[in-house]
Amino acid sequence: MATFLSTSPAALATLPANLQFRGTTCQHNFLSFRGPLAGGSKLTPKLKFTRAAKRSFTLPNCVKTTITCSTATPETLQTVQTMIAKQLSVDESTVTPGTKFSDLGADSLDTVEIMMALEEKFGVSIGEGAAEGLATVQDAADLIEKVKAA
Amino acid sequence: MSVSYIARRAAQKEKVRILYRRALKDTLNWAVHRHLFYQDASDLRERFEANKNVEDLDTIDRLIADAEGHYNKFRHPDPYIVPWAPGGSKFTRNPTPPSGIEIVYNYGREDND
Numbered sequence: 056m057a058t059f060l061s062t063s064p065a066a067l068a069t070l071p072a073n074l075q076f077r078g079t080t081c082q083h084n085f086l087s088f089r090g091p092l093a094g095g096s097k098l099t100p101k102l103k104f105t106r107a108a109k110r111s112f113t114l115p116n117c118v119k120t121t122i123t124c125s126t127a128t129p130e131t132l133q134t135v136q137t138m139i140a141k142q143l144s145v146d147e148s149t150v151t152p153g154t155k156f157s158d159l160g161a162d163s164l165d166t167v168e169i170m171m172a173l174e175e176k177f178g179v180s181i182g183e184g185a186a187e188g189l190a191t192v193q194d195a196a197d198l199i200e201k202v203k204a205a
Numbered sequence: 206m207s208v209s210y211i212a213r214r215a216a217q218k219e220k221v222r223i224l225y226r227r228a229l230k231d232t233l234n235w236a237v238h239r240h241l242f243y244q245d246a247s248d249l250r251e252r253f254e255a256n257k258n259v260e261d262l263d264t265i266d267r268l269i270a271d272a273e274g275h276y277n278k279f280r281h282p283d284p285y286i287v288p289w290a291p292g293g294s295k296f297t298r299n300p301t302p303p304s305g306i307e308i309v310y311n312y313g314r315e316d317n318d
Contacts, residue, residue: 163218164253167226168246180290183223 127196131177131203135196138176142169152193170195179203210262217265224272225253234281 127135132152140147143159150159156166170186173195179202189195232249236242256268288295302308 163222164225164250167222167229171226171229174287178287178289180287180293183226186226187219187222 127193127200131200132193132196134176135173135199136192138172139169139192139195142172150192152191152196154192155190156192157190173199177203213262217262217269220269221253224269224276225249228272228276231276231279231281231284234284235279 136150136152137147139159140150143161143165145159156169161169166186166189170181170189174181177199179199181198181202185198185202189198228249229246232245233242236245256265259265259268286293290296
């Protein structure tokens with residue numbers, strides 16, 4: 056095993072300790088898997104989970120009816136709020152995460168312009184259908200965060 | 206107001222939204238400078254706003270078809286694509302390895318050498 060590893064070319068992956076001396080079957084793996092084959096589509100299930108968690112945290116007898124569990128980081132949210140305030144030429148204090156675009160006086164075309172400005176700002180590309188159900192500032196920030204991570 | 210009317214209206218709204226998005230992106234492709242883009246974008250917005258208050262569904266459909274035809278005619282042959290987006294020059298280049306995989310760059314040198 057040791058000789059095999061020393062003669063192997065450059066980018067060698069580390070093998071977990073319990074696999075290392077077990078025999079010849081796993082020796083040709085250049086990449087090793089830690090844990091139960093965690094790979095492949097890592098992002099989509101995670102995001103789905105947060106969405107699902109957001110819905111399930113709605114408690115009927117709570118003081119605040121919805122607990123928003125945001126996926127966007129505070130920096131992203133702040134930038135998004137600043138951009139929206141600039142685009143619609145409104146005061147930045149009126150743009151809060153829960154604010155609806157319609158409350159800010161933006162129609163659908165304004166929303167398109169905002170999303171395009173955000174795309175340019177963050178250097179990302181959101182698909183054509185992705186911006187369909189955007190209602191609030193938080194939605195926009197979450198969408199940006201999602202495509203940024205992808 | 207019937208269900209079919211609402212459904213058709215929603216489809217039209219979506220179509221206009223996507224058309225405006227595409228046209229605005231295309232405007233940015235054609236404009237080589239920012240100050241040229243601002244004027245073009247303003248003109249584009251005015252052309253959309255001109256038919257803002259049209260109520261008749263068939264007229265709206267015809268207007269959308271006309272606008273889509275016009276957009277297709279003046280589409281940019283080499284549009285800008287964000288490098289990391291599908292079709293971009295950096296798309297899937299050097300992707301991050303899946304979680305749980307670690308690549309050790311020791312160039313063939315091992316601990317027991």
